[in-house]
Amino acid sequence: MQLEQMYQQVIMDHYKHPHGKGLRDPFDVEVHHVNPTCGDEITLRVKLGGSGEAVAVEDVSFEGQGCSISQASASVMFDQVEGTSLTEALRANEEFSALMQSAVQDQELDEELLGDAIAFSGVAQYPARIKCALLAWMAFKDAASQALAKEQTS
């Protein structure tokens, strides 16, 4: 296993020049997630728009601290979910989780949904880094479902 398989160029690019970073207003929900094994953390905000089938991710913004993998993953996630329908975003989320399990299970993956996130396939070979790659996605999932619940009850 070469180092380059984990740290693919796309990942390094996102790490050095992250997309969508910084907390923005307005937002529906803000969450704070911590990776207990390393102490790294992310604060993430979600703003949904539209309603019913057409609910869309209007903005997702984040701030945090962590390793290259976690930072790059947040940036890639931003690209994949920002502006898409919530359904699509959550499917991308599922797909990314599946990718992270791919060392364990063989699966067909939807490369379109994943976009640059496909570059994290090498990370899945390193169990200790899977949590790094998932940190932002888990935070997004949490925030999005809270935002949806809020919308539905209001």
Add this chain to the structure above:
Amino acid sequence: MQLEQMYQQVIMDHYKHPHGKGLRDPFDVEVHHVNPTCGDEITLRVKLGGSGEAVAVEDVSFEGQGCSISQASASVMFDQVEGTSLTEALRANEEFSALMQSAVQDQELDEELLGDAIAFSGVAQYPARIKCALLAWMAFKDAASQALAKEQTS
């Protein structure tokens, strides 16, 4: 190791025809000791007489339930301590403890003090039975030292 080395004829005789068994009055102190590994127990009474250097074991009586080794040991102990000076009795006690350690350490033993108790040398080879052999002696030691303390404070 043959069974006969543990269950020497003297031991079997004492087991089948125990000396001094049964609780008697008067007594200075009564103790109750339990062997927690098997649940066996002994109730033992001591009556001291005389004073100063001349303190003697006037009577030691006991009742209890246990294996052949513990029963025989109580009977042998009775023979060794009944009617002797307390000093002598406690020395016999020490000597018997030493005998029980003899599998571990090599020691010179005073056969006179031990009397029939010398037959327990085979028991010392079986660590799980040492507590059986010691049960009555430990109870005696406890009772005698309580009785002495009582005497001295009264």
Add this chain to the structure above:
Amino acid sequence: MSAQPLDVSRIKKDFPILQRTVRDGKRLVYLDSGATSQKPNAVLDAERHYYETSNAAAHRGAHQLAEESTLAYEAARAKVAAFVGAQPDEIIFTKNATESLNLIAYTFLNATTKAARGESLPDGAERFVLKPGDEIVVSEMEHHANLVPWQELCAKTGATLRWFGITEAGRLHAEEGISNLINERTKVVSLVHQSNILGTVNLLGLPFKRAREVGALCVVDACQSIPHMPVDVNNIYADQGADLVAWSGHKMLGPTGIGVLWGRREVLDSMPPFLSGGSMIETVTMQGTTFAKPPQRFEAGVPMMAQAVGLGAAVDYLNEIGMDRIAEHEHELTEYTLPRLSEIDGLTIVGPNTSADRGSTFSFVVDGIHPHDVGQVLDSHGVAVRVGHHCAWPTCQHFKIPATVRASMYLYNDFADVDALVDGVRDAQKFFGVS
């Protein structure tokens, strides 16, 4: 002997210790598996392989050994989970069943003392908060490990301990009075699945059905059942699982130093931590700490990785033979042993003397010979049994005996071992002149 569902002579070969002799050349007849089982080569090899290739602290490092160690440890958890029909994250590794049971008792103490000070607790933890007058139900046939922790808990909280009695036949006295014994005040019903002294397999349906009605937690001490029969924790009785099940790894061919606690997901989620320290936390500051999800919440410190790996190998070994076949084999041993023991004049079996709902653990007393003396003669024959109260002292008190001789069998025992036991008992009678 050909009727036996297991090829015991082949199985014996897998256990190096069974090749040794004892007491001047006697064949070792190991009838003390109820205390701890012997270990097959497959288990010893798996442990050694772990140490020689992947040893590192699981869940802690970023290097290859740590990854391998973590995978090996978690694979073992998954194997143990599958073995009892559970999910991996419902399995907690402990050092022995005693720790597993104490963990449960301390859950009550911790919830109670934290609640009293208004400290935060996981959702659903109220069921663990005790007040004076609350009741805890066990039975008179519990191992000390499922009795003393509850006595201690009562001493610290003012709860009251109550218990099922034992019938003359050595069965749980679970018919009459059950709705009085288990009532609205009952917070937990903790029962042994198979008694380690009597061999009785308890039908937990009745007490646990009643426990559910009153909302009490259902706990099973499965130390003597899970190693010996197929057990599905979600179906221990009447299509329902218990809430928490504790057992030992070292009694099911696994290494020493490992036990297991299974808990239903929702139950584990609602439990505050027991041992605290590294790797069971979410965030820590000097001011306060939050805790990880189960099972991590209950596994503080560097875990017993090698022992878990060994236990995983034990599960593989048992699965390969098949737990149903092992249970059938032990049943045949039981059907053979009960009449053989009953043949002996002056021998009384303590526990059920019929083979239904009982395992191949046999406690008995012999007229005129103390159990330890019987055991000593057996030992001189190479027959290893346990004597004493078997950490079930109240059971002995119930039967008004100080102790018993106990022969407990497993997959590596056969009729010849039973014969050796019977011959040994007869010899003890001869030796002590009581026959």
Add this chain to the structure above:
Amino acid sequence: MSAQPLDVSRIKKDFPILQRTVRDGKRLVYLDSGATSQKPNAVLDAERHYYETSNAAAHRGAHQLAEESTLAYEAARAKVAAFVGAQPDEIIFTKNATESLNLIAYTFLNATTKAARGESLPDGAERFVLKPGDEIVVSEMEHHANLVPWQELCAKTGATLRWFGITEAGRLHAEEGISNLINERTKVVSLVHQSNILGTVNLLGLPFKRAREVGALCVVDACQSIPHMPVDVNNIYADQGADLVAWSGHKMLGPTGIGVLWGRREVLDSMPPFLSGGSMIETVTMQGTTFAKPPQRFEAGVPMMAQAVGLGAAVDYLNEIGMDRIAEHEHELTEYTLPRLSEIDGLTIVGPNTSADRGSTFSFVVDGIHPHDVGQVLDSHGVAVRVGHHCAWPTCQHFKIPATVRASMYLYNDFADVDALVDGVRDAQKFFGVS
């Protein structure tokens, strides 16, 4: 390299895992002994020998295996005792140091809750009874295992946690204010002997002298000292022992799944039990239980016999080499490593950067690269380090860093291992373009 007091190349041969390669053929450079140490053949052989010849439940049977097992287990206890200058009956085997430390914290909880209900306690147990306002003192450089159990205890009793700070140089801030920090309300002072993250060896004399003055219990977390230097528990500081000392067996070449608690005889005698169940009792009835003397009182259930035997073999192995020589060797590693690391631009050592009173554990951060990324590059070189907060999160918070890279060394490490570390860090800087 000839100046090193140990023949490391010979020692390496005793550890089978150090012969393996990682990540496509790289030599394994194991620098994670702070988490758990590797195990020499002597230890693995001793464990296997135990299983193949004498495995049986210690302190429970009447047969030859049980006798042998008991003797082996108690011989291990005697070896461990002698290793730290203690008596055998002052040594309690636990599953890890975390359990040892929790045992102490729970002693307070148990004494407190029993006293509140007027239950009987051992003579001298009053010192373990806490009331709101009582204080517990630790430090900011504790491992979570010596922090969270005390936080939990405070949450359950209303006691207050207080702590020593850390100086800029990574030393215990034990000079000023000590008589304020440790005062009449202080019930226990529990401090780490060598920090697992900073490498600092704490001079415990000052705090413990003050603790004695006010009658507080002195507890030492010796996880990172006892494996690495000669430690006499009766002489840990200024000719006086602590009251209780906890450490791990698996960090001193022993098997996984074993830890130790040493206690002064009178202190252990005065402690109520923690885990309860089999073999820690004196008498048991359904109505109540009395408890055995230490160490049995604190060893409930079937113990980790094989692991104790393995730890005994580890002690033999360490003694043969000599703890003073191991300490000297590690000191030389330290004197070599500190300047080598300091050479690297952008690398900051977190912890003392002088070799006095510090062990060969080195935490550092590298400008512009997250510790986990440094660790990953090191791993690709075959260099196994740990990254993260090392279960000493508050220490990281103190230094305002999320995590560090930690290289922790032992008797099987040499200068070449340090060189591999340094090369790896430089390569990480290259890879991430920060050099």
